[in-house]
Amino acid sequence: MQPSRPAVASLCAALAVIAIAACGCFGGSGTSATPTATVASGSPLPSATPTPPPADPTLAADLRYRGEYEAAAAVFGAVASETEGEERQDARSAQAELLLRAGAPAEARVVLDAYAVDAEAAFEGSTQQFMLASTLDDLGEDAPALDLYSRYVLASGTLTPYASIERAKLLASLARVAEAEPVAAGVMADPAVADLLGSFTFSMGRGYEGAGLDADALRWYALVEPNEGDIASTLAATGAIKQRLGDPAWSADYLRAIGEYPSSGSAAALLAELDAAAVPVSDYARGVVLYRAFENDLARVSLDAAVAAGDNAAEALYYLGALDERAETDDAAIVRYEQSYATNPASSLADSSLWWRGRLLENGGRYDEALLVYTVLATDFSASDWAEGARFRRGLVQYKAGSLVEAAETWGALADVEGTEGFRARMWQGKALDEAEDPRGMDELQQLASDPDARGDYYAIRAGELGGIANDVNFDRRDVEALDPDWDKIATSLKTPIAGTTTATATSTPVPVDLDADERWAQIAALDASGLRGLADSMRSDIISDASSDERETLAVTRRFFEQGDESYAARAAATLLSVLDDDATPHPDLMRIAYPPAYGGMVVEAADEQGIEPLLLFALMRQESLYDPDAGSVAGALGLVQIIPTTGEAIAAELGVSGFETTDLFQPETSLRFGAHYLATQLAEFDGDERHALAAYNGGPGATLDARALAETDPDLFVEDLEFDETNLYVRRVYEHWWWYQQLYDE
Numbered sequence: 161m162q163p164s165r166p167a168v169a170s171l172c173a174a175l176a177v178i179a180i181a182a183c184g185c186f187g188g189s190g191t192s193a194t195p196t197a198t199v200a201s202g203s204p205l206p207s208a209t210p211t212p213p214p215a216d217p218t219l220a221a222d223l224r225y226r227g228e229y230e231a232a233a234a235v236f237g238a239v240a241s242e243t244e245g246e247e248r249q250d251a252r253s254a255q256a257e258l259l260l261r262a263g264a265p266a267e268a269r270v271v272l273d274a275y276a277v278d279a280e281a282a283f284e285g286s287t288q289q290f291m292l293a294s295t296l297d298d299l300g301e302d303a304p305a306l307d308l309y310s311r312y313v314l315a316s317g318t319l320t321p322y323a324s325i326e327r328a329k330l331l332a333s334l335a336r337v338a339e340a341e342p343v344a345a346g347v348m349a350d351p352a353v354a355d356l357l358g359s360f361t362f363s364m365g366r367g368y369e370g371a372g373l374d375a376d377a378l379r380w381y382a383l384v385e386p387n388e389g390d391i392a393s394t395l396a397a398t399g400a401i402k403q404r405l406g407d408p409a410w411s412a413d414y415l416r417a418i419g420e421y422p423s424s425g426s427a428a429a430l431l432a433e434l435d436a437a438a439v440p441v442s443d444y445a446r447g448v449v450l451y452r453a454f455e456n457d458l459a460r461v462s463l464d465a466a467v468a469a470g471d472n473a474a475e476a477l478y479y480l481g482a483l484d485e486r487a488e489t490d491d492a493a494i495v496r497y498e499q500s501y502a503t504n505p506a507s508s509l510a511d512s513s514l515w516w517r518g519r520l521l522e523n524g525g526r527y528d529e530a531l532l533v534y535t536v537l538a539t540d541f542s543a544s545d546w547a548e549g550a551r552f553r554r555g556l557v558q559y560k561a562g563s564l565v566e567a568a569e570t571w572g573a574l575a576d577v578e579g580t581e582g583f584r585a586r587m588w589q590g591k592a593l594d595e596a597e598d599p600r601g602m603d604e605l606q607q608l609a610s611d612p613d614a615r616g617d618y619y620a621i622r623a624g625e626l627g628g629i630a631n632d633v634n635f636d637r638r639d640v641e642a643l644d645p646d647w648d649k650i651a652t653s654l655k656t657p658i659a660g661t662t663t664a665t666a667t668s669t670p671v672p673v674d675l676d677a678d679e680r681w682a683q684i685a686a687l688d689a690s691g692l693r694g695l696a697d698s699m700r701s702d703i704i705s706d707a708s709s710d711e712r713e714t715l716a717v718t719r720r721f722f723e724q725g726d727e728s729y730a731a732r733a734a735a736t737l738l739s740v741l742d743d744d745a746t747p748h749p750d751l752m753r754i755a756y757p758p759a760y761g762g763m764v765v766e767a768a769d770e771q772g773i774e775p776l777l778l779f780a781l782m783r784q785e786s787l788y789d790p791d792a793g794s795v796a797g798a799l800g801l802v803q804i805i806p807t808t809g810e811a812i813a814a815e816l817g818v819s820g821f822e823t824t825d826l827f828q829p830e831t832s833l834r835f836g837a838h839y840l841a842t843q844l845a846e847f848d849g850d851e852r853h854a855l856a857a858y859n860g861g862p863g864a865t866l867d868a869r870a871l872a873e874t875d876p877d878l879f880v881e882d883l884e885f886d887e888t889n890l891y892v893r894r895v896y897e898h899w900w901w902y903q904q905l906y907d908e
Contacts, residue, residue, distance in 0.1 A: 215239045217251075224258065226763075227790055227828035233258035237271075249275060253288055253689065256295075260691040263824070265295045285315025287686040290323060294690050297326060306330045318679070318686045321352045322695070325360055332367030337376060340364075355698070358389025365397065374401045392421035396430060403433075411439045422448040428455075444472040451479050456486060474504035478513050485516070494520050511537060511544040522553065523871055523882075527561040548581060549886075555588060556881060564596040583608060583619040591626060591877065602627060612746075618893035621900050622877065633904045635749040640758040640765060640775065640906050645750040647719055653741065653748045654711045673716040678703070681720070693791060700729045708736050718754060727759045728789040749905065756901050759788040760801070760829045767833040771841035776906060777851065778802075778837055780898035781858070784891065785836075790829050799826040802836030812838055852876055855895050860888035 213219075213231070215238040223232035236255035240248045252275045259268035272292040276283045283289050293308035309327045313320050324347050331340035344364055347353060353360070361383040369377035378401055384394040399413035414430045418441070421427060427449045434441050447462035460483055466476035481496030497517035501510050514537040521530035534557065537550040555570035571592065574585035586608045593601025608614055609624035609631040624631035675681060680699050687696035700721075707713040714737045721730035734755035738747055758764075758779065768775040785803040786792035798805050804812070806823040812835045813821035825831045840858055847853035847865065856879075857865040864884050872878035883889045 213238045215242045220254070226830055229258045229262040230264070233262060233264075233267075240271075249278060253291075256288070256291060257689045257691070260291070260295065265298045269295050269299065284311055285317035287318065287689050289315075290317060290319050290686060291690045293323070293326070294692070297330065302330055302334060306334075318682050319690070321347070321350050322687075322692070324350070325353065325356065325363075328360075329363050329367050332364050332373075332376075332380075333370055335368075335371035335373055337368075337373065340367075357387040358384060361387050362389050362394060362397075365394070369397065369401065374405060377401060392417055392424035392426065395421075396424075396426045399430070411437070415439070415441065415445070418449050419445045423452045428453045442466070442471050443469060444476050447476060448479060451483065456483055459483060474500050474507035474513075475509050477503060478507075478509040481513070481516065485520075490520050490524060493517075494524075505540075511541040511546050514541070515546040515550065518550065518553065519884075522557050522560070525560075527557040530557045552581070552584065552588075553881075555585070555592075556878075559588070559592055560878075564592045565598075568592040568596070568598075568601075580617055580619065583611075583614050583617050583623075587619040587623045587626075588877070590623060594626070616897055616901055618897050621896065633746060635752070635904050637905060637907050638753075640761040640779075642761075643722075643750070643753050643757060645719075645722070645754060647715075647750075650748045650751045651712075651715060653745065653751070654715065673710075673713050675716055675720055697729075697789075700726075701732075704729070704733045704736055707733075708740065711737060711740065714740075718751075722754060727757050728787050731755050731757055731759075731783070731788060752901065753905050756783065756898065756905055757788065758906065760833060763830050763833050767830075767837040770834070771837040773837060773841050773844065776902040777895075777899050778833070778840065779902050779906075780895050781836065781840060781855070782833070783898045784895045790827055790832065799823070800832035800836075801829055802832050802839075804832065804835050804839065808839065809835055850876075851899075852879060852892055852896070855892045856883055856888050859891040860885055864888060 213234045216235060217239060220232045220235035220239070223229075223235065233255045236251045236258065240251035240255060243251060252271050256268040256271040256275070259265070259271065269292065272288055272295060275288050276292065279286065279288065289308055289312050293305050293312060296305035296308065306327065309323045309330070312323045313327065317323065324343055328340050328344040328347055331337075331343060344360075347360060348357060361380050365377045365380035365384070367377075368374075368380060378398060381394050381398045381401075385391050395413045395417035399410045399417070402408075402410035402413065411434060414434050417424065418427045418430050418434075422445070431441065431446060431449050443462045443466035447459050447466055450456075450459035450462060453459075460480065463476045463480050463483070465471075467473045467480070477496050477500035481493045481500060484490070484493035484496055494517055497513040497520070500507070500513040501517070504510065507513075514533055518530050518533035518537065521527075521533060531554055534550040534554045537544065538547050538554065541547055551574060552571075555567045555574075558564075558567035558570060568589045571585040571589040575582055575589060577585065586604060590601045590604030590608065594605065595601070605623040605627035606629055608620050609627050609629050611620060614620035615631075615633070620631065680703055684696045684699050687693070687699070703717055704714070707717045714733060718730055718733035718737060721733055731754060734751055738751065738755055741747060756779075759782065764778050764782070765775045768778045782788060782801050785798075786801045788801065790801050792801070792803065793799050794803060796805065799809075804826050806826065809823065809826050810821060812818075816834070816838060818831075826835070840854060843854035843857040843862070844851070846862065847857060847869075853865055853869060856868065860883065867884060868879050868882040871882040880889060880892055883892065
């Protein structure tokens, strides 16, 4: 077991909105299209006259939905060649957008140039002008890009704040300080881009640095931290400039970077530079950086030296314990964690030392000792992120020790806690009492399974399984096909009073929600077209958040996303709406189906059938992994609808006999779902068809799953609780919850 980050906060039942990282903000296009097929070496094949694509917008839309952007662009190109006027211009715009998503900016530039010629004066301030400016920027054609951005701002285009950002960055990179500074000052004062100032100030510093204007670069880098930007990267940049200028303060920047941000990608390199310059680095700081870089032997030497010198000795002992865990010497790790806490019970890592010592003692069957450790953590560190888990695990070690009644009493004291933690305590209380042959146990399990407040929660679902009752929702289940929601019926389930009234008897017609008054909808469309989906997604999330206090507005936002074909953000908005409805009310099934849509239905069913797994389980996994966003990406590098890591994708491609695989193929829904179904099926086969084990392996890897299975033996509930990482525990529970809802809403 290795220490992980603090426990993930509980989400609102099965309906929480999951934040999914998308593509970057400025510069660069989206994902790429189907890779070009390769031909085996040997004699060249005779060239054939390519068949021109049909001018069929419906086909283009289908290809786009499948992520085949290059092919869709070709179809729109055919439409443009066979039409005139506005229809031709619309086709060109769609073609250029798709080429940008396919990673083909040079081809997009040609299309946009043609658009500009035909648009004439209407080109000024248009989305296509911004697209062309951004494309030229990506291609390194600074002067024409700057000219287009300037004209776009002069024409007050929809994305003027973002064009101003790009103007300022380009002017800085061209060393045109007198022009850049007033533009940048305007950006800094614009509330519309306040959330972007951290990245903007860093980009300005980077631009000036690239232009050789070090003093100006340092001036802008100084603004990154006050604007909540990337401090670690900024310290690395300022330290490098100061070192180049002969300023001895460079080492202070590097030392702060490795001391405060030892996990940053540059920390190990900065440490090497400090060593090369013979700058003293504390043994503790060195040890933590090396630990984060998995330089285990070197880290141990430095951390041992830190303990001997009294340099953050308690914290150093904690990391030595973590190194012992990596080496799978758990007894040594227990001793180190105990020493860490004893050395300084008030250290910043004292609670973490207690938690991991408790977990290791528990795993080793030393239940009495583990109980004492969890009690100290729960009592003396009540504000710690680990305290909630410690309170629960006090009952778990009693249960494992065979003290069923005592465990039930411990969990009974937690049963009134709101949300999932209370449901977990109630389920385990019922299970312990039932195993103790106390009839109150079965009563508790059945009550939890029937509790409307707990509907859809993992522990309520599990209580129903243990209690032998089918806690299904009385929905008419439908086939997995396109949705046609009854919006009027959904609206009747809202509890918000009619606008302008104060009595429940009012019968006047509600004032319609005017979404078009919000200029962000137009900005989203323009950002998407320009390949800036990261910014567009951030704006979508803001719209949902801003509407969340008004049920009618949230419903209107849900409908807008749904009618735009955006299944991901329609699901997020629907989940937000569901989270504020009356807990006792059964949600309208159409609203539930928007929150749990049959997204990419035909592809899901085909991929699942090919691998012999349940389609509804694959839907549930997709919801948890990406919330139906084909462009999703994680900090760990996982990509696409089911978040496959590229190296895993390469292995899966080989197993499936897919030739010419490229990383960007993982953004194609069909490929992503096929690969994800195969990987899930592999885990199911490896773990004897047990869905919990397979899901844990999908998320946390087979090793951690085998460890938890060994501890839990045949108990599926202990398996979930004994998963090493809270992230994997939460993942298994969430997918299980999603799967349950899919089973309530759809036929297999």
